[in-house]
Amino acid sequence: MLDELNKIKDSATLELQGISDLKALDDWRVAYMGRKGKLTQVLRGLSDLPIDQRKAVGSAANDIKTLLEAELKGRQQAVKDAKLAGGLDAIDVTLPGRPVSLGRLHPTTQMVREICDAFSAMGFEVVEGPEVESDYYNFEALNIPKDHPARDMWDTIWINRDQTIPTLLRTHTSPMQVRVMEQRQPPVRVVVPGRCYRYEATDATHESVFFQIEGLAVDKGITFADLKGSLFEFAKRLFGAERKVRFRCDYFPFVEPGVDMSIDCFVCGGKGCRLCSNTGWIEILGAGMVHPNVLKGVGYDPEVYTGFAFGLGVERILMLKHGIDDIRHFYANDLRFLKQF
Amino acid sequence: MKVSVNWLKDYVDVSVPADELAHRLTMSGNEVEAVDSVGASWDNVLVGHVLTLEPHPDADRLRLATVELGGEQMTVVCGDPNVKVDDKIVFARVGAKLIDGHNGKARELKPAKIRGIASSGMICSEMELGISESHDGIIVLPADAPIGMPLADYMGDTVLDITVTPNRADCLSVLGVARETAALTGKTMSMPTVEYSELGDDINKSVSVQIDDADLCYRYCASLIKDVKIGPSPEWMQRRLIASGMRPISNIVDITNYVMLEYGQPLHAFDYNKLPGGKITVRRAKDEKLTTIDDVERKITSDMLVIADDSKAIALAGVMGGQSSEVSDNTTSILLECANFNRENVRRTSQAFKMRSEASLRFEKGLSPELALYTLRRATQLIVELAGGVAAKGIVDVYPGRADRLPISLTDVKVKQVLGIDIAQDEMVMVLATLGFGCKVKSKSELLVEVPYWRTDVSLPVDLIEEIARITGYDQIPTTLLSSEIPQNELHPMLTFKDRVRDILVGCGMQEIITYSLVGWQDLAKIGAPDPIGLINPLSTDQQYLRTSLRPSVMMKIADNEKHEPGLSIFEIGRTYLKRDQNLPDEREILCGSLAGQRTQRQWQLRPEHVDFYDAKGVLETLFDSLGVRVNFEACDDATLVSGRTAAIIVDKQVVGVVGQLDPHIAEQYDISSDPVYLFEIKMDKLLPLIRSMGEYSRIARFPGSTRDISLLLDIDVPSSKVQDIIEDTKLVSEVALFDVYTGDKLPSGKKTLAYSIVYQAPDRTLTDKEVNKVQDGMLKRLQKTLAAVLRQ
Numbered sequence A: 001m002l003d004e005l006n007k008i009k010d011s012a013t014l015e016l017q018g019i020s021d022l023k024a025l026d027d028w029r030v031a032y033m034g035r036k037g038k039l040t041q042v043l044r045g046l047s048d049l050p051i052d053q054r055k056a057v058g059s060a061a062n063d064i065k066t067l068l069e070a071e072l073k074g075r076q077q078a079v080k081d082a083k084l085a086g087g088l089d090a091i092d093v094t095l096p097g098r099p100v101s102l103g104r105l106h107p108t109t110q111m112v113r114e115i116c117d118a119f120s121a122m123g124f125e126v127v128e129g130p131e132v133e134s135d136y137y138n139f140e141a142l143n144i145p146k147d148h149p150a151r152d153m154w155d156t157i158w159i160n161r162d163q164t165i166p167t168l169l170r171t172h173t174s175p176m177q178v179r180v181m182e183q184r185q186p187p188v189r190v191v192v193p194g195r196c197y198r199y200e201a202t203d204a205t206h207e208s209v210f211f212q213i214e215g216l217a218v219d220k221g222i223t224f225a226d227l228k229g230s231l232f233e234f235a236k237r238l239f240g241a242e243r244k245v246r247f248r249c250d251y252f253p254f255v256e257p258g259v260d261m262s263i264d265c266f267v268c269g270g271k272g273c274r275l276c277s278n279t280g281w282i283e284i285l286g287a288g289m290v291h292p293n294v295l296k297g298v299g300y301d302p303e304v305y306t307g308f309a310f311g312l313g314v315e316r317i318l319m320l321k322h323g324i325d326d327i328r329h330f331y332a333n334d335l336r337f338l339k340q341f
Numbered sequence B: 001m002k003v004s005v006n007w008l009k010d011y012v013d014v015s016v017p018a019d020e021l022a023h024r025l026t027m028s029g030n031e032v033e034a035v036d037s038v039g040a041s042w043d044n045v046l047v048g049h050v051l052t053l054e055p056h057p058d059a060d061r062l063r064l065a066t067v068e069l070g071g072e073q074m075t076v077v078c079g080d081p082n083v084k085v086d087d088k089i090v091f092a093r094v095g096a097k098l099i100d101g102h103n104g105k106a107r108e109l110k111p112a113k114i115r116g117i118a119s120s121g122m123i124c125s126e127m128e129l130g131i132s133e134s135h136d137g138i139i140v141l142p143a144d145a146p147i148g149m150p151l152a153d154y155m156g157d158t159v160l161d162i163t164v165t166p167n168r169a170d171c172l173s174v175l176g177v178a179r180e181t182a183a184l185t186g187k188t189m190s191m192p193t194v195e196y197s198e199l200g201d202d203i204n205k206s207v208s209v210q211i212d213d214a215d216l217c218y219r220y221c222a223s224l225i226k227d228v229k230i231g232p233s234p235e236w237m238q239r240r241l242i243a244s245g246m247r248p249i250s251n252i253v254d255i256t257n258y259v260m261l262e263y264g265q266p267l268h269a270f271d272y273n274k275l276p277g278g279k280i281t282v283r284r285a286k287d288e289k290l291t292t293i294d295d296v297e298r299k300i301t302s303d304m305l306v307i308a309d310d311s312k313a314i315a316l317a318g319v320m321g322g323q324s325s326e327v328s329d330n331t332t333s334i335l336l337e338c339a340n341f342n343r344e345n346v347r348r349t350s351q352a353f354k355m356r357s358e359a360s361l362r363f364e365k366g367l368s369p370e371l372a373l374y375t376l377r378r379a380t381q382l383i384v385e386l387a388g389g390v391a392a393k394g395i396v397d398v399y400p401g402r403a404d405r406l407p408i409s410l411t412d413v414k415v416k417q418v419l420g421i422d423i424a425q426d427e428m429v430m431v432l433a434t435l436g437f438g439c440k441v442k443s444k445s446e447l448l449v450e451v452p453y454w455r456t457d458v459s460l461p462v463d464l465i466e467e468i469a470r471i472t473g474y475d476q477i478p479t480t481l482l483s484s485e486i487p488q489n490e491l492h493p494m495l496t497f498k499d500r501v502r503d504i505l506v507g508c509g510m511q512e513i514i515t516y517s518l519v520g521w522q523d524l525a526k527i528g529a530p531d532p533i534g535l536i537n538p539l540s541t542d543q544q545y546l547r548t549s550l551r552p553s554v555m556m557k558i559a560d561n562e563k564h565e566p567g568l569s570i571f572e573i574g575r576t577y578l579k580r581d582q583n584l585p586d587e588r589e590i591l592c593g594s595l596a597g598q599r600t601q602r603q604w605q606l607r608p609e610h611v612d613f614y615d616a617k618g619v620l621e622t623l624f625d626s627l628g629v630r631v632n633f634e635a636c637d638d639a640t641l642v643s644g645r646t647a648a649i650i651v652d653k654q655v656v657g658v659v660g661q662l663d664p665h666i667a668e669q670y671d672i673s674s675d676p677v678y679l680f681e682i683k684m685d686k687l688l689p690l691i692r693s694m695g696e697y698s699r700i701a702r703f704p705g706s707t708r709d710i711s712l713l714l715d716i717d718v719p720s721s722k723v724q725d726i727i728e729d730t731k732l733v734s735e736v737a738l739f740d741v742y743t744g745d746k747l748p749s750g751k752k753t754l755a756y757s758i759v760y761q762a763p764d765r766t767l768t769d770k771e772v773n774k775v776q777d778g779m780l781k782r783l784q785k786t787l788a789a790v791l792r793q
């Protein structure tokens, strides 16, 4: 029995020396130490031996097994080493890689997200509203009665003017101020991105269709100082901490006091150039404290609640940030333009 | 509103440079768009006095003028035959920069010899100074022009171009801007001194005014000036009108314009002798006609307010005068109207006729009735002074709309509530007082504020707070961050869903586009989209309707881009707008995408290949897989897509969209030359409710699976999805992959083979061959029974 074991050991060792690939090594392992391997069968046959031989044969078989396993390991390592020593063929690493197709979000979508994210971080909720609006929500509920001269600020595209509910394409996202407040009680903090429409001939700086983002915060104790703080914070996040921000008085019928916010011109740094019409400042949004008439209209008591609102044009900000000279690019959707963002 | 700084200086001491004034006005709400200097380039140009004129020895048409410049005399050649001895003229020395009449460019004046005579200077026309296009002769200055004074000092000016917001009717006037200037620079403004003699008869003997419709006319004031001489207005007045952007016409018209610019209140001058009996009635129009001074006969309707004589309308109230009573060169008596009309009515009338005049623009912004009388007296004064008229005694003043304004209570609490800071009461009083508000201290913490008549925009405490903040400066208010609690956010599944879908599609290599939601009728009609909602004032016919489908938008963008993109992969998520009775339209979110042309570009490792149906489907499968939704595709028909290459997209037995190859005939109609084009469309609102949130996770299998490959012979028209469904529904099957589809010579005709790799797996044990065989045999039997599928060895 022991002889047989030694024969197995010798042939196994001899065979092993001749093997030089990993697959064959595995076959060798199965042939000797697999479930039906030669060595395994010897070990299985132990129980048939007389008791006095069992121990000696068993321990010899186990020794051989340990030996063969060690040799196998050594041989495997040797084979791997040999393979690596030969080296791999060199390739031209400067050839172009296999292309992976790449899609991009429209720059307007990217900017809407960036702006909404900035306000989300301040606790504002993002909501959307209808683009076809009634005259009531677009104007009257915003303190802009019929035949008011402020209506000239929004050249309007109408769907019908004379029926019981005059309807139009919203000229701003502000109607959602009213819709949101009608639906909930203060505190309110929302931003509203969406398409708006103006009756305006299209040229390099005017589009009849554009995206606006409206913001509204109403609660007890919200002040003009909060408006300033929130919008300054936003401007720094979007345009960089080194930008100067300026508030000046402006008029929108649905806010009082009204504000126009500008940042210092990043082309000329405030000295005056074409981009900023020589003023050194670039307007980026309109804002103000929500007008008491608007609050009253939705059933909020203006003696108790105050709030601020703001609205900004998305394409305008994109144009400023990227030095885009023609607003028509955004709707032209030329892929050579879109792929740059 | 263009405001001459010289004019401002009549009423307020302008103590800061024009640029600084422009800045302060801008910051406080009156945005100055431009600061234009008149005369900034007039170096070496001065007032001269013509002493002598001698004939030129060598040229009949030229003369030699000797000009006194104040301690210095110059002789120059002069070509203008109208120059007279003793005229005050504009003299340019050598070195002056003058505008060249031939090319409009500035050119430095050099010494010249004209027909042998040296000439070191020039007598100028308006064009050479750049103040008008007119080359008709040289400028003759008033006789009192100081000899030798630089012209820039004598008639230079700075003009501020101010964009006045619609609430500030008062700032559409020089006096209004002077008042702002005073408040912003710590000065006090003064009003014009209005004094004149009323040497004529009592006006009531010659003029009577009756207001029939007091709801549209709150006040009507009139004065009468006889014996006026029509002629040009004085040169200083003309200069100010030009600086303000108005054209001088004649003394009477110029005075009404001048005073309107000064006070902000429009006036109208009638030829008194053309008003029978001097009777004026203010009434709603009957159905009548009126020829306005622009020589257009207009049909006026009963909702419009007119000024009428005995029998007919003679002016559109607040909008435009009529021809019949217009002031002409022969006019000798003027009836001057200064009235206050309902702002909405003026606006409607002017819009109806598309006549937005300087007058209507002021009326529609809301003027105080109080303003009318002050303005009328100022204009009457100027007519008496400048047109040689005799004013009748008294003024007709019919004032049915007199209304008292109550003072506004302004408390410290309110100021702090809005601005977030405390402002001392005396500081508030000071700011308000400089703007003309009257303040009474009611208590330590409350003011009663009287609003001056010209501030029709102020009626609430917040309006006063804005006044205080804007004059003090918005930069004086600190910045704080919102400190109140953050409201409970509601969930907006559609918004999140849209963003998720966008991100997945971008991850699949698709480019997002955003197109116009307004399209032309034909764009929609070509694919038989539902009837759209139209606009009543579209910008163009190709933007006249709200889209009811996104497909035309996407197809148009393929056509636009295919010239420079061999392959296109684009999508849009946008709204369609569907008619809804008695309600705003139904705005539905739609996803529409397209793959067109080449799938791959030319590249050393790739061969250019065209996209096919399975590219589009692959994107959709990735989308639904990523959304965690099981999706099925079933052959269907769609009018835009090729029959037999179109599938309905089905989730939970509901059709949520469609995918297929674009019908080449339709592609052609949209000028698409890419071939093939695949299109998919998903109704986002239908899909959204079918997306379930993530359920509980399932354990990663601990026991190894057993993989079997099978090949099935089937009739060619059996959809593979049916085979796949049966396999997937078999118990213990954990994964199925179709790895080969074969149709061809080696098979009987009408047959195909589908080869699947199937993994069988149990969660709690390693499966034995016997178990797997049993399960697979059962599955093959079902396949045979339902689909006549035969296992191929």
Ligand SMILES: [Zn+2]
Pocket: A265, A266, A267, A268, A269, A270, A271, A272, A273, A274, A275, A276, A277, A278, A280, A281
């Ligand atoms: Zn600049």
